[in-house]
Amino acid sequence: xxxxxxxxxxxxxxxxxxxxxxxxxxxxxxxxxxxxxxxxxxxxxxxxxxxxxxxxxxxxxxxxxxxxxxxxxxxxxxxxxxxxxxxxxxxxxxxxxxxxxxxxxxxxxxxxxxxxxxxxxxxxxxxxxxxxxxxxxxxxxxxxxxxxxxxxxxxxxxxxxxxxxxxxxxxxxxxxxxxxxxxxxxxxxxxxxxxxxxxxxxxxxxxxxxxxxxxxxxxxxxxxxxxxxxxxxxxxxxxxxxxxxxxxxxxxxxxxxxxxxxxxxxxxxxxxxxxxxxxxxxxxxxxxxxxxxxxxxxxxxxxxxxxxxxxxxxxxxxxxxxxxxxxxxxxxxxxxxxxxxxxxxxxxxxxxxxxxxxxxxxxxxxxxxxxxxx
Numbered sequence: 001x002x003x004x005x006x007x008x009x010x011x012x013x014x015x016x017x018x019x020x021x022x023x024x025x026x027x028x029x030x031x032x033x034x035x036x037x038x039x040x041x042x043x044x045x046x047x048x049x050x051x052x053x054x055x056x057x058x059x060x061x062x063x064x065x066x067x068x069x070x071x072x073x074x075x076x077x078x079x080x081x082x083x084x085x086x087x088x089x090x091x092x093x094x095x096x097x098x099x100x101x102x103x104x105x106x107x108x109x110x111x112x113x114x115x116x117x118x119x120x121x122x123x124x125x126x127x128x129x130x131x132x133x134x135x136x137x138x139x140x141x142x143x144x145x146x147x148x149x150x151x152x153x154x155x156x157x158x159x160x161x162x163x164x165x166x167x168x169x170x171x172x173x174x175x176x177x178x179x180x181x182x183x184x185x186x187x188x189x190x191x192x193x194x195x196x197x198x199x200x201x202x203x204x205x206x207x208x209x210x211x212x213x214x215x216x217x218x219x220x221x222x223x224x225x226x227x228x229x230x231x232x233x234x235x236x237x238x239x240x241x242x243x244x245x246x247x248x249x250x251x252x253x254x255x256x257x258x259x260x261x262x263x264x265x266x267x268x269x270x271x272x273x274x275x276x277x278x279x280x281x282x283x284x285x286x287x288x289x290x291x292x293x294x295x296x297x298x299x300x301x302x303x304x305x306x307x308x309x310x311x312x313x314x315x316x317x318x319x320x321x322x323x324x325x326x327x328x329x330x331x332x333x334x335x336x337x338x339x340x341x342x343x344x345x346x347x348x349x350x351x352x353x354x355x356x357x358x359x360x361x362x363x364x365x366x367x368x369x370x371x372x373x374x
Contacts, residue, residue, distance in 0.1 A: 025067035026136030102136025214257035247272035294322035
């Protein structure tokens with residue numbers, strides 16, 4: 001979602017100083033287990049309530065992915081009113097099976113770049129991180145948003161200063177505030193941050209994905225046969241997974257010639273990609289056959305273990321686009337790396353490309369230079 005896109009014309013979207021609202025259902029996997037197919041109706045009703053609240057307060061719904069919604073507002077006060085309104089409406093619904101639907105919300109005010117593919121910039125990522133730090137039923141806001149709305153005289157909410165917290169991919173601690181809605185739950189645990197084990201669960205959160213696959217895998221299968229190809233694939237996956245672990249990542253899929261991992265840090269993901277390329281190029285392969293690979297790095301949201309969502313699709317399309325041994329990096333990851341020292345690595349801007357399955361072109365970068373091998 002940090003490469004957030006909207007359909008249709010963009011001329012009516014907020015420009016200049018914009019307040020972002022991210023929402024996400026807490027514990028959606030458990031709700032699916034309890035409700036089964038009925039969860040689809042619950043999620044749809046939840047989405048309708050959030051969309052109605054956005055519309056009522058002049059919000060612009062930019063994107064929906066699974067259980068998450070993303071909206072933009074000209075005025076911070078309207079974004080706050082939307083969050084409060086939505087939490088009130090969600091709280092009074094009698095959900096099936098006596099279940100509770102708890103939605104986390106995060107707000108941040110920034111000056112993003114509005115590209116024809118959507119909003120871009122660190123402010124977008126910061127808003128997503130703030131949402132991920134919230135508990136279900138809680139509304140967290142950034143220091144920037146709090147500074148704008150703190151003078152609002154509202155009977156709807158109180159603004160509480162929670163202190164500073166470390167958020168993923170954000171270099172400095174962030175001061176967070178809570179919009180405590182009167183009449184609703186007002187006591188929550190501390191925000192989920194990098195110091196919490198739960199913050200390292202990749203699903204339902206923003207992370208940087210690293211993907212790799214072998215080019216010409218089908219031809220290799222046909223040429224070598226199942227047994228030899230299986231041996232090569234197992235050896236290849238072992239090398240890649242060891243590199244992922246060494247760089248602090250978590251492998252979330254390793255099947256056949258395809259490996260996908262997630263990292264808390266965008267920098268760790270790109271350095272892992274560069275190191276893995278060196279390892280594989282220097283590797284002695286079984287049966288004397290070299291496996292040529294393609295790499296991709298993309299920052300986005302993982303929906304659930306059995307439904308990884310549009311972020312993984314974006315990653316896969318980047319891998320399809322990559323030439324042999326090339327590492328392609330999405331604009332959302334490049335934005336997070338702004339100001340980072342990557343030497344001897346660097347990102348080369350390749351411009352915009354039309355990826356299959358996407359309505360608008362996406363800006364793509366190539367990671368060039370080499371990390372040292374083992």
